[in-house]
Each structure stands twice: as C-alpha cells, then as structure tokens.
Amino acid sequence: MSQRQMLIGMQLGNGYGSQVTAWRAPGVAPRNYSDFDAQVRYAQAAERGKLQFLFLPDTPALSSDLTHEAPQMTLDPLLTLAAVARGTERIGLVSTASTTFMEPYNIARQFKALDVMSHGRAGWNPATTSDPNAAANFGGTIAERPVRYQRAHETIQIVQALWGSWQRDAWITDTATGRYADTSKINPINMQGEYVASRGPLPIPPSEQGQPVIFSAGGGDYGLTIAGRYANGVIGSTFSIDDARAQRDAAREAARAAGRDPDEIKFFAGIMPAIAPTVREAVERRKQLGVHTFPARVPYLGQMLGIRLTPDQIDDPLTPEQLAAARPSPFDPRAPRALEIAREGWTIREILGHGAIDYHPTPVGPASATADHMTEWFESGAVDGFWFSPDIYEDGIDTFVDEVIPVLQERGLFHTDYEGTTLRDHLGAPAQYGLDARTTAATAS
Incomplete structure (x- = not known):
C-alpha cells in the first residue's frame, strides 16, 4: 500500500446536487431544499465512503434565478451541519462564513458550538465576501480588497483567540466539591483591531480537537496570505496538473513564509465527475x-x-x-x-x-475514468486530495462511494477506514488551541 494517502472532501449544498437543474432529475424530491433529513442522508452516504470532510460553500445573498434554477446554497450552513452532526460520527464538517459581514464573536461561538456538538469535527472557511447583493442585505457596500482582507485577518485572529479563551483544564465539573469551573482559566481576550474587536470570553469549553480547523478557498496573493498563515486545508480551482502543482506549491510557500511547516497545509483540487457505464x-x-x-x-x-x-x-x-x-x-x-x-x-x-x-474538471464515463484522473493528479504530486461535487446527490454520492472509492482503495491510494475521530485527525493537521503565535507576529509586521 502506498505510504501517502489522498484525502477526499465532498461539496454539500442545496439538497439536489451541483448541477443547477438537479432538482428536476428523476428520483429527486423537488422540495429537498428544505429537507434536512435528506442532507443527513447524503452526509451518511459520504461517511460510508470514509470521505474526510463535507464542505459547504455559502454566500449571504440569493444569487440564483429561481425561475428555473434552485438556489445553490443550503438554507443555512451551520444549521445544516448541526443536523448532520447528530446523524454522523466521523466525517468532518466544514462551512463558509463571511468575515466581511459577520462579527468575530458570532463566528467563534457558532463554529465552536458545532465543534463541541460534533466531538471535534468542525472547520471554518473564512470568506471575504465581494457580492454587492450580500452587502445590500447588511445595509452596506463592498469595501476595497485590502480593507476586506485586513478585516479578515483581524477576524480570524480574534476568532481563534476566543476559541482559546477557556484553558484546556478550566472545566472542572466536580460534583463532590461543587466546583464547576476554574474561572482563573477562563479569560477575556480584549482584542481591538482597526475594523473588528471583541472582549470575550466564549461560554464554550474545548472540543476533542481543541478548536475548529481553518480552510481557505480564496485565490490570488491576498487569498494565499490567508491560507499560508491560518489554513490547514486549501480548496483550489484548477484544470491542469501543472496549474494544480503551482497552486499547491504557492500555498506551501505561503505557509513557509508565515513560519509554518508547509506540510501543515493540504491542497484539494475540485472535481465534478459524470459517471456512467460508458x-x-x-x-x-x-x-x-x-x-x-x-x-x-x-x-x-x-x-x-x-x-x-x-x-x-x-x-x-x-x-x-x-x-x-x-x-x-x-x-x-x-x-x-x-x-x-x-x-x-x-x-x-x-x-x-x-x-x-463546468467549474472543475469533469472526468466522463465509467468510475475508472474518475479514479484514473484522481490517481494521475495525486501521484504527480499536484494535489493532496480532491473536493468532489456530485452532479445529483440522490444517486451520485452512492455511485462515487460504491464505484470510485473501491478502485482507489485497491490501488492503495485511499484509506479503508477512519484512523481517528476528529477533523484534525483526518487531515493530519497539528494540534492548535487559541492563536498561533507564529502567524500573529507575521500579521503584525
């Protein structure tokens, strides 16, 4: 068996699939958009295939033409993942949340609550929203990119500080002595940036993995800075091995420049397979x-x-x-x-x-075509894994799990069971609790 194993996440969105007309496909309940039980069922199918995580894109605006197309995002990603957390045991739960229009305290509280609820399986993709429709929903306008990314850096650091505002051993719950917590180990963070601030602390103890994992799905130099300083997972958009390798190398170099080990970052290329016998x-x-x-x-x-x-x-x-x-x-x-x-x-x-x-490469034909695509990219060193977008959830997830995953396992490229219980375990991400002192210094400089 190959020593290096690929990692696989899955896109989860509107209850239908990544194709905008999946809501009309045979066998699909046309009102799955509001069916959380369906979302749980799809997550369970992905977990059956031992996929490492689910990834929920999101934007705080309605951006679809509802005349013939369903919305592409779920009703609410955190509520969806809360439901999924109760119906699954191992698969990671990663969601987007806007640093532009959400306050750090809200983000910190919601994601850490999900992390505790799921026993250490949560991840956060900080997004610097640039959609004017989203801005209008919050009574504002879109700031220039440097402002949005400065706010993002401040937000991420405040969120991580809030996540660590309870020391790991602060929660005592000693019924004999009646001592619930050691309040000397639960402290305000008192962080003030140019755009956001928070006093803290959170009312939430650590999870089994300590705190959620950071992902990054932004491109360009600004996005690389976010990825290099904070992320353990990077979602890329690329259509060639050479470009994927360049994006992976750039993310790893950004981590090195921030004082981190490049191996702390895993790069995932998107894939949107069309699978059928021929x-x-x-x-x-x-x-x-x-x-x-x-x-x-x-x-x-x-x-x-x-x-x-x-x-x-x-x-x-x-x-x-x-x-x-x-x-x-x-x-x-x-x-x-x-x-x-x-x-x-x-x-x-x-x-x-x-x-x-399509937005990502589309291998077409039998499951072996998708497995071959993934094998070639992975063995070339261009990726650490893939972000798989099913065209139709109702049958596309099962097809991928039952036909593509066994081929990859037979080739020794994908695990046959979860080796750990948390998202950090699944990604091989290092332990972290609170701020990373290495990157805080880099951001201040």
Missing part, C-alpha cells in the same frame, strides 16, 4: 440535466473557442471550417479541453455534456 451514457446523463440550461451556454462556448456559435447549432458538431478556425481562449483554462472534445466529433450539446464549461 462515456455515451455519462454524456446523456448530463444532457438531460442541461436541457434547459445548455442553449444559453452555447455563445460562451463559442467565445472559449474563438468562433461564433448560436443556440440553433446545438445539436450539430462543429463544421470543418469552424474546427479549422477555432483557437482556445488563453483566458479560460477550460478552452483546450473543450476544443479537444469538439475535434472528436461530438455535437455542441454533447460538448457541454462533457462538462466543458
């Missing part, structure tokens, strides 16, 4: 999901290929003249793959059915 059947599955959305995507596919395409051509392959004129856009990393598929003779609808403009 490539044709997998494409047909995606075509059915895209009946109402694909026509509107045709012009953008044309932009990616540098040619004019219109919806009335959707069921035709590209003509020889179009193929000769096509040039993949240097500004869209998905374009070379889209042209490769087009050159195989697929129709425009089928090109879209291959996931040519």
Whole structure:
C-alpha cells in the first residue's frame, strides 16, 4: 500500500446536487431544499465512503434565478451541519462564513458550538465576501480588497483567540466539591483591531480537537496570505496538473513564509465527475440535466473557442471550417479541453455534456475514468486530495462511494477506514488551541 494517502472532501449544498437543474432529475424530491433529513442522508452516504470532510460553500445573498434554477446554497450552513452532526460520527464538517459581514464573536461561538456538538469535527472557511447583493442585505457596500482582507485577518485572529479563551483544564465539573469551573482559566481576550474587536470570553469549553480547523478557498496573493498563515486545508480551482502543482506549491510557500511547516497545509483540487457505464451514457446523463440550461451556454462556448456559435447549432458538431478556425481562449483554462472534445466529433450539446464549461474538471464515463484522473493528479504530486461535487446527490454520492472509492482503495491510494475521530485527525493537521503565535507576529509586521 502506498505510504501517502489522498484525502477526499465532498461539496454539500442545496439538497439536489451541483448541477443547477438537479432538482428536476428523476428520483429527486423537488422540495429537498428544505429537507434536512435528506442532507443527513447524503452526509451518511459520504461517511460510508470514509470521505474526510463535507464542505459547504455559502454566500449571504440569493444569487440564483429561481425561475428555473434552485438556489445553490443550503438554507443555512451551520444549521445544516448541526443536523448532520447528530446523524454522523466521523466525517468532518466544514462551512463558509463571511468575515466581511459577520462579527468575530458570532463566528467563534457558532463554529465552536458545532465543534463541541460534533466531538471535534468542525472547520471554518473564512470568506471575504465581494457580492454587492450580500452587502445590500447588511445595509452596506463592498469595501476595497485590502480593507476586506485586513478585516479578515483581524477576524480570524480574534476568532481563534476566543476559541482559546477557556484553558484546556478550566472545566472542572466536580460534583463532590461543587466546583464547576476554574474561572482563573477562563479569560477575556480584549482584542481591538482597526475594523473588528471583541472582549470575550466564549461560554464554550474545548472540543476533542481543541478548536475548529481553518480552510481557505480564496485565490490570488491576498487569498494565499490567508491560507499560508491560518489554513490547514486549501480548496483550489484548477484544470491542469501543472496549474494544480503551482497552486499547491504557492500555498506551501505561503505557509513557509508565515513560519509554518508547509506540510501543515493540504491542497484539494475540485472535481465534478459524470459517471456512467460508458462515456455515451455519462454524456446523456448530463444532457438531460442541461436541457434547459445548455442553449444559453452555447455563445460562451463559442467565445472559449474563438468562433461564433448560436443556440440553433446545438445539436450539430462543429463544421470543418469552424474546427479549422477555432483557437482556445488563453483566458479560460477550460478552452483546450473543450476544443479537444469538439475535434472528436461530438455535437455542441454533447460538448457541454462533457462538462466543458463546468467549474472543475469533469472526468466522463465509467468510475475508472474518475479514479484514473484522481490517481494521475495525486501521484504527480499536484494535489493532496480532491473536493468532489456530485452532479445529483440522490444517486451520485452512492455511485462515487460504491464505484470510485473501491478502485482507489485497491490501488492503495485511499484509506479503508477512519484512523481517528476528529477533523484534525483526518487531515493530519497539528494540534492548535487559541492563536498561533507564529502567524500573529507575521500579521503584525
């Protein structure tokens, strides 16, 4: 068995799947959006596959056109994970929460309560929200990026300080003496930044892992600074091994620059597989999901290929003249793959059915195609693992767990059972309680 094992998380969102029309798929209850029991069932399926964590993206605004599409986020990520925590035992529970529009005390309290409730399985993805619709919900406007990231640094440090405001041995609960806690070990933090502040302490003792794990899903230099100083998990968006390796190396270098061991960071690439016994059947599955959305995507596919395409051509392959004129856009990393598929003779609808403009790479066909993609990227050193987005939760999770996971296990690339009980155990993340003195100094400098 390989000494190095890949890590796998799973996207959990609206109760339907990562494809915007999954709510209409056969076998899917169209009102799953408000069904927390369904979310628990999907989390249990992921846990059956021994996946290390669930990851819930979120934004504090409604950003979907509800005419034909379901919202992409869950009703509320923390409440969803609270329900999931009661129905699962091992899988990690990671959620996004905005540092732009949430106060550090609220974040600290909610996530540490989830961490205690789940016996040490919680993680937080701090997001510097840039959506004007979200700003409007809070009666504000979007600040410039340097301001948003400075507030993020302050928020993360205050949150971590609040998480450590009870010393590990402060909670006594001695019924014989009647002593509940040692109050000398539960202290205010009295932290004041330029944008946020908190006195503390929290009313919450440590969990089995001490405190939640920090994730990062932001890109660019600002996002790398967050990842390097605080994160143990980094969610990337990348469409090639070379780019994935560059992103992983950049995150590791950011950690090194912050005075941390680069091995404390694990890099996860997104993957959105289309799994069926054959490539044709997998494409047909995606075509059915895209009946109402694909026509509107045709012009953008044309932009990616540098040619004019219109919806009335959707069921035709590209003509020889179009193929000769096509040039993949240097500004869209998905374009070379889209042209490769087009050159195989697929129709425009089928090109879209291959996931040519999905947000992450889409291996298409039998489970072995997805396993091969994951194996190649992992063994090349480009990733530490993957963030898997099921197209339809109702059957896509079980298919991944029952067909892809066994292949990876047979190859010695994925574990057969959980080795620990906490999210830190699953990620191999070091113990931390309260602030990390290494990175606090770096931020102040």
